Amino acid sequence: MSKRWYLVLTVLIAALFMLVGCAPAATPTPEKVVETVEVPVKETVVVQVTPTPVPEAPKPTGKITVWGWTAALRDTLEASGVLADFQAEYPDIEVEIVYYSPTDVYTNLPLALTAGEGAPDVCLVESSHLAEYVHLGGLLDLTDKVAPYIDIMNDYRWFDAEKDGKYYALPWDSGPVVLYYRRDAFEAAGLPSDPDSVGEMVSTWDKYFETCKTIKEETGFYCFAHNKANNYARLYEMALWERGLGYYDPDTGEVTVDSPENIAVLEMFGRFWEEDLCSDALEWDDPWYGELASLEQPIATLVEASWMDIFLKSWIAPGTAGKWGVTYMPSWEEGGVRAANDGGSTFVIPEQTKNPDAAWAFVEFCLGRRESQLKMFAISGFIPALETTYDDALFLEGDTFFAGQNTRKIYAEVVAKIPRAGIYGPDYNMMNGSVSVAIQRYATGEATAEEALGEAAAEIRAALE
Known part of the structure; x- marks a missing residue:
């Protein structure tokens, strides 16, 4: 190459660099930004937790006296094993049963209620006499305690147990x-x-x-x-x-x-x-x-x-x-x-009781529990006022005394219509x-x-x- 062409080439290269240096800067291509999103994942985790023990309410203790007649208390409550069941669950409650004829109950109970002393902790009362003692006064108000039973016991049985919106008895049996x-x-x-x-x-x-x-x-x-x-x-x-x-x-x-x-x-x-x-x-x-x-x-x-x-x-x-x-x-x-209806009976608790918790525990265990009522029904034939018992097999059996007829089904049907x-x-x-x-x-x-x-x-x- 001649010196002349070398000089021309040098000038051209120099001019090119000048043009590049004066050009605007190129816009950079933005980088792709990948955003990371954390998605919570639900996962079942089995955790072994030792529950904190809840202390049981202390059971009632002490002695209660119960008045009633032999057919109900000795021949039914005791003979069925319900009294023994109660004593097994409440070993610290001593139950003394005093056997009175109905006549003696209806002589002694109103006297004790009126005098304010001498009444038992629990007393058996026939339905025919219940309203008399409710209106006489001196019975313990059981309204809050019987509330869970209002809708599962024979409706007509509550009428004689009530005064001024308060209830003073828990029914045992009915008389269809x-x-x-x-x-x-x-x-x-x-x-x-x-x-x-x-x-x-x-x-x-x-x-x-x-x-x-x-x-x-x-x-x-x-x-x-x-x-x-x-x-x-x-x-x-x-x-x-x-x-x-x-x-x-x-x-x-x-x-x-x-x-x-x-x-x-x-x-x-x-x-x-x-x-x-x-x-x-x-x-x-x-x-x-x-x-x-x-x-x-x-x-x-x-x-x-x-x-x-x-x-x-x-x-x-x-x-x-x-x-x-x-x-x-x-x-x-x-x-x-x-x-x-003819007859029927209830338990009442006189206000004089010095052990109302034990008295109610006895009444509720005997009359408010399905198992207790069925045990007593099995040997006595006394139709429970507790309606949750009526689906038991005892109400489906034939009776040889009645030529194999299922009589108990009829009794349950009748009691619902009284x-x-x-x-x-x-x-x-x-x-x-x-x-x-x-x-x-x-x-x-x-x-x-x-x-x-x-x-x-x-x-x-x-x-x-």
Whole structure:
């Protein structure tokens, strides 16, 4: 290359560098930034934690005294093992049971409540006397304690236990009324003897009357016992109860003894007397026992509560096994209620108790626990007021005494239909006494039903003033 071209090339290269140096700076290409996002991942982690022990509330201790009669306390509570179960769970509570007849209880308890001393810690009281003692005062308010049981015990049982929105008792057993009948008596009269057929034949008091006439005409057997001179209104009360009637209006307190409805019920029984369909045996007396146990001249029917079941089987008529059946009691009208109550019992706790916690523990364990109630029911036949027991197998079994019939299912069905009625109440004994005399006067022909009940009502109203 000549010097000339070398010089030209040098000049060109120099110019090129000058152009590059004067050009604007290039925009840098941005780098891609990768953002890291932390996503929480749920993971099940098993952690072994040792729980902090929660101390148990101390159990009640001390001694309690319980009053009641042998059939309930000795032959049921003790014999079933429930008392032993209680003592196993509450070993530091000593239970002393004092056996009183019902008559002795109803003499001594009101005296002790009134005096403010001498009452037991727990007392057994029949439903017929409960309202009297609730209104007398002196019983422990159990409202908060019985609250869990209000909806799971027979609804009608709470009426007599309540005053001014407070409750003073926990129910034990109820008395659903049914019609017991002798299958052999119906068969001797040429009538069907299965429960469904008999139930249809006695579905109303009028049909019951006609059935009784047939039995008497064909066999000479009386249909049921209904004493005249010493009648104490037991059957009359059952007939009132199924209609929601009674001696007084439970909502207003008004005396209803002489109401047209009550008079009609008494006149209905008058028809049975007039036709000589009833024996004159007095309930719970030897002639009455004899009629129920007889194989040659049996009484055809008996309207009574479910607790009669065990009495018939165990000591009144054990030799009649297989000859009895059970159906629903007659109704006042076709399709009407066929359910009433007779009897039942409760536990109360007097305010005087010096050990209310132990007393309630005893009452709740015996009556509020399903297992306890079922154990007692299994040997006594006393229908629990606790309705959570009704799905047990005990209510599904046939009974050989009743020719294999499942009678307990009927008892449970009836108890669910018992209406509220104005029979038991704070003045029951006084009212029952006046009405019993009225029935006796009517039965023996001394007065009409209207006259007799009218006089009884006047006597009751005067006593309440």
